[in-house]
Amino acid sequence: MDMRHLTYFLEVARLKSFTKAAQALYISQPTISKMIKNLEEELGIELFYRRGRQIELTDAGQSMYVQAQKITKSFQNLTSELNDLMNVEKGHVRIGLPPMIGSGFFPKVVGDFRDKYPNVTFQLVENGSIKVQEEIEEGSLDIGVVVLPTKEEIFHSFTIVKENLMLVVHPSHRYADRDEVELQELREEPFIFFSEDFVLHERITSACLKMGFQPNVIYESSQWDFISEMVSANLGIGMLPERICRDLDADRVKIIPVVNPSIPWHIAVIWRKDRYLSFAARAWIDHTKSYQWSTN
Structure with missing residues (x-):
């Protein structure tokens, strides 16, 4: 049994005529008659009483009619859902x-x-x-x-996005007026870092180790705005992406490029x-x- 069987069965039941159903489905009457006969043989039941040109649903046919409507409706809904997904409507x-x-x-x-x-x-x-x-x-x-x-x-x-990390310091910091700062110049500075589950934690640490020093991390946070606030309170220095630095208050913190090496973001x-x-x-x-x- 497939969806064609159910479609042909429902159309015959609706129109109570093999001839009219065949016309509605644009197929020949022998084709639809054979399809219904195959369906009855597969199920082992009679679906229609045949009285000359008149046909009626049997009790089994009535049950089949109710279930076939549900199945075809579900199939139509599934088809519509898949079409929606393919068209990114859902x-x-x-x-x-x-x-x-x-x-x-x-x-x-x-x-x-x-x-x-x-x-x-x-x-x-x-x-x-x-x-x-x-x-x-x-x-x-x-x-x-x-x-x-x-x-x-x-x-x-x-x-x-391809940017670099920038140094973030308090306006009173000794590097606040510099055009750039070399990474090795930060060896004695207190760092405010991202937490260990952030790539930048490892990235900054690795860059510092390559320059010969272990960064002095005094605070860790998962929030960049908390890091900038800590810097603005003059509790340490931070390193944040360029894009984030654009939104920081220039009166409360100073942004300086880090070089030799720069750290990519x-x-x-x-x-x-x-x-x-x-x-x-x-x-x-x-x-x-x-x-x-x-x-x-």
């Missing part, structure tokens, strides 16, 4: 975002996507890049936005290479690829 996307990325500039990206696809829903999860990668790897997230580098053997990725969208992505998730990837990040 869908759900689970996205992981580090806090500084999510609060810094991603709301506009999400808003623009929602304007194009208003029926797609989101689950936005804020975690550090390391945790986001773990959750995509285990399948609890579809897509993530992370600080590079990432595991190229596991994830597809494309870069959306490259942001990428990632997803697993070996996992199916919904049509909505693919649309999100296409949207972020085409987005004008330089103007955001």
Whole structure:
């Protein structure tokens, strides 16, 4: 039995005529008669009383009619649902975002996507890049936005932002009026760091170790705005991405480029290479690829 059997059966039952049903379905009468006969043989029951040109549903046919209506209706709903998903009219996307990325500039990206696809829903999860990668790897997230580098053997990725980290100091700091500061000049400074589940924690530590010193970390936080507030209270120095620094109050903190070496802050969208992505998730990837990040 397939959907054609049910469709032909319902049309014969509705019109009470093989001839009229065949005309309505644009097939020959022998074809529809044979299809109904095959269905009866498969089920081992009679579906219609045949009295010359008049036909009526049997008791079994009545039961079949009720169930066939439900089945075909469900199939039509499924077809519509799949068409909606393929046209990105519906869908759900689970996205992981580090806090500084999510609060810094991603709301506009999400808003623009929602304007194009208003029926797609989101689950936005804020975690550090390391945790986001773990959750995509285990399948609890579809897509993530992370600080590079990432595991190229596991994830597809494309870069959306290429910037550097900037030094953030109190206006009274001895480096506040400098045009740039070399990383090794910070060996005696008290650092306010991101927590260990953030890639930047490891990135800054590694850069300092390569210059011959262990950074003196006095506070750790998962929030970039808390780090900037701590610096503005003259409790230590911080290092934040350029994009975040643009929103800081220039009267309360000073922003200075770090050189020799500079520390990159490259942001990428990632997803697993070996996992199916919904049509909505693919649309999100296409949207972020085409987005004008330089103007955001």
